[in-house]
Amino acid sequence: MVTKKPRVAIVGAGIAGLAAAHRLHTTNPDLFDLCVIEAGDRIGGRIHTSEFAGERIEMGATWIHGTRGCPIYDIAEKINALDHLRPYESMDGLPTDPITVAEGGAVVDFSILKPISDLYTSLMDTVESGALPAGAGPGVGSFLRRALETFRASRQAPDLSLGGDWTVEAMEDAVFAMKENVFRVHTSADDLDDMDLASETEYREFPGEHISIAKGYSRVIEHLAAEFPPGTIQLGRKVRLVEWCSDGGGASPAPKEGPVRLVLDDRSVVSADHVILTVSLGVLKASLEEEDANSKGWLGFNPGLPSFKRDAIERLGFGVVDKLFMELASGEEGEFPYMEMAFHPGGHVAKIPWWMRRSPSIWPIYGGSRVLLTWFVGKEAAEMERMTEDDIISGLHATLEGFGAHTRVVKRVTRSTWGSDPLFMGSYSYVAVGSSGHDLDLIAEPLPRGGAHDGTAAAPPLQLLFAGEATHRTYYSTTRGAYFSGIREANRLIEAYLNVDVN
Ligand SMILES: Cc1cc2nc3c(=O)[nH]c(=O)nc-3n(C[C@H](O)[C@H](O)[C@H](O)COP(=O)(O)OP(=O)(O)OC[C@H]3O[C@@H](n4cnc5c(N)ncnc54)[C@H](O)[C@@H]3O)c2cc1C
Known part of the structure; x- marks a missing residue:
């Protein structure tokens, strides 16, 4: 007799989604009928290795924060992604002796x-x-x-x-x-x-060095994705509506198939016994903004998410962090230093634009590179995402001049736009005043709450599982947090079906 395998749909092919899929598949490829639904045209999500001016750069995740015990490091090492074949972003590690320059150009005493x-x-x-x-x-x-x-x-x-x-x-x-x-x-x-x-005080890092990945962070992603049968990962498929079954009847209509139905952008439907949602906290926040969020093309839920989960999503913080890379024209000036910028609290060089004034540093992606990197956060990041490249370059020139590097010429730039990208709506989460680490746990709780064990008749259990960096209590905001969260949710399903403790 052929028995129907439980169908698991994972939403999002970032590291959380792929870690979950990898764990489910490698535990027993015949246990689940598995698919990964990704709205974007690539895997990796907030991990995105790219090229600029002949250099390999990271548009998103860059660092392994501590190597000892870190699963990302273990994977990168196993697949030889840490080898130095050519120079790479942050290969010098965190600079040990940057120079700190004050606005105006003097080195800070x-x-x-x-x-x-x-x-x-x-x-x-x-x-x-x-x-x-x-x-x-x-x-x-x-x-x-x-x-x-x-x-x-x-x-x-x-x-x-x-x-x-x-x-x-x-x-x-x-x-x-x-x-x-x-x-x-x-x-x-x-x-x-x-x-x-x-x-x-709850946030944790692993011990050991802080390093970047020589062959690119995306290698870790490619490794996780390599073993699935063709068609498992489906790109360019955006989930618009998640229909689930909050109780055994009554309040919510029992769907014909499912119990979970994912309605996609093209109106096609994927039905599943279990969905692991790994979209960013920014996407979840947007889904709460209006009852009919999905009419705006955002993710919607029917029935809506319960209040305990909505409140946790609302309370937690999710900010915008962007990277801006610039290529310097070749000249006689020699290597650009690792330069930290101390801006005058009252503004000193009038030409430096406000959106540059909270970037902490401009430095080469490795010693001697003509590609420099600077970071933006919050309002400044949002502004930088909106600007034309010409306006960005003139702001950079004013800043370089204001810090004594007036002979440097920026040829071109490339930047991340995590805040305005509707598939992310920001960069990573933080615990805001008014929330706590418990809210990360609440986001991680599967739905329906208590499943079939809560006495509400037959709401099928474990319909919606939540993974992603914003669901990990101590490693939130990071690739390791996202990875562990995917493994956690995969294990939850494996335990439910095999009746074993896999932790
Ligand atoms: C600029 C920047 C620098 C960073 N630096 C570091 C670092 O140095 N070290 C570190 O550890 N971490 C860093 N991070 C954080 C790290 O990248 C993230 O925590 C991690 O990659 C998140 O993975 P995830 O799987 O939880 O989410 P994501 O990578 O966001 O994956 C979710 C996926 O869901 C997809 N999706 C969204 N909506 C839908 C929909 N409706 N339907 C279908 N699919 C959808 C998205 O396209 C995405 O691919 C950085 C992040 C940024 C942005």
Whole structure:
């Protein structure tokens, strides 16, 4: 007798979706009838290795934050993706001795740079250790700024002029803001006061080096996708509506097939016993914005998501982080340095546009490369995504000039546009003030809640499972979090069918 295999549809071919599919397939290729539905024209999602000016670059995920125990590192090593065949982005690791230049072009004096850098490092250590002082927070921003004020008060020295409109305190502010802007890049929070300080102590990295992947992050993705039978991954298929069965009858109409039906952009339908949704938190947020979100081409749910899940999606933060690469024209000036930028708090060089003023650095993608990289967050990222390339290049020239690099000529640029891309609507998640790590757990909870075990007759269990970086309590915002979340949801199904504990 041929028995029908349970049908599992995974929405999204990012690392969470592909990790889930890989785990389901490799556990037993005959256990499930599997498909991966991806709206975009490529796999990888927020992992996207590309080329620019003859260099390999990463438009999205770039770093493995700690190698020891990290599954992304283990895969990259196993498939020899860490080999150095040609230079690659961030091959020098995090620069150990960048130069910090103040707006106007002077290198920031070590006597100011060092104490502020030490202060910032000790504050980050405090957050990591969880040993926060009583009354700290609720936002990360106020915690950091109060510490700067305390540092100044303890010094009890008058504010001295450094010439022009720079004083010692203005320079300290500028260096401190540069550090905060690095943190904004790491977390995606536009305003650090919107980041929950207490929850930040739950975020974890693996021990070991921070490295990038020599042959490109996308190699990890290609490896995960390599073993599926042809047709498993379906590109260019956008899910518009998720119809599911919230109870055993009554409130929601029982679908003819399913119990879950995915209605796609072209009105075709994929029915499944289980759907693993891996779309970004930005896409989930947009799905809540209007009852009929799908009339705008966004993802919709019928019935709508229950309030516990909607509230968690609303409360958590999801910001925009973008990368901008620029190619320098060849010239006589020699290597571009690893340059951190300390912008004057009141603006000093009028020509530098506002949208450049919170980028922490401009540096080569590796020592000696003519391709430079700078990062944008929040409002500045949104503005940069909207601008023409010519306007971006003139803003870059004003900035380079304002930092003493006036002889450098930018030939062309390329940039990411994660915020305005409807398939992502942002870059990664953070725990906002008013939410907590528990909200990440709530997003991860399968629907219907309690499944058939909640006494509501026969709502089939495990219809909608949720994976993706915003569903991992300690590794949210990262590739490792997304990977682990995919494995978690695959294991949930495997355990349900094989009645074994696979963790
Ligand atoms: C600029 C940037 C830098 C980063 N740097 C790092 C880093 O250095 N290290 C690190 O660990 N992480 C980094 N990250 C984060 C990391 O890239 C993500 O956390 C991770 O890739 C998310 O994977 P995911 O599978 O959860 O989601 P995604 O990659 O977003 O996958 C979801 C997929 O769903 C698809 N989709 C969306 N809507 C629909 C729909 N309606 N129907 C069908 N498919 C749909 C999307 O096209 C996408 O392919 C960075 C991210 C960005 C943007």
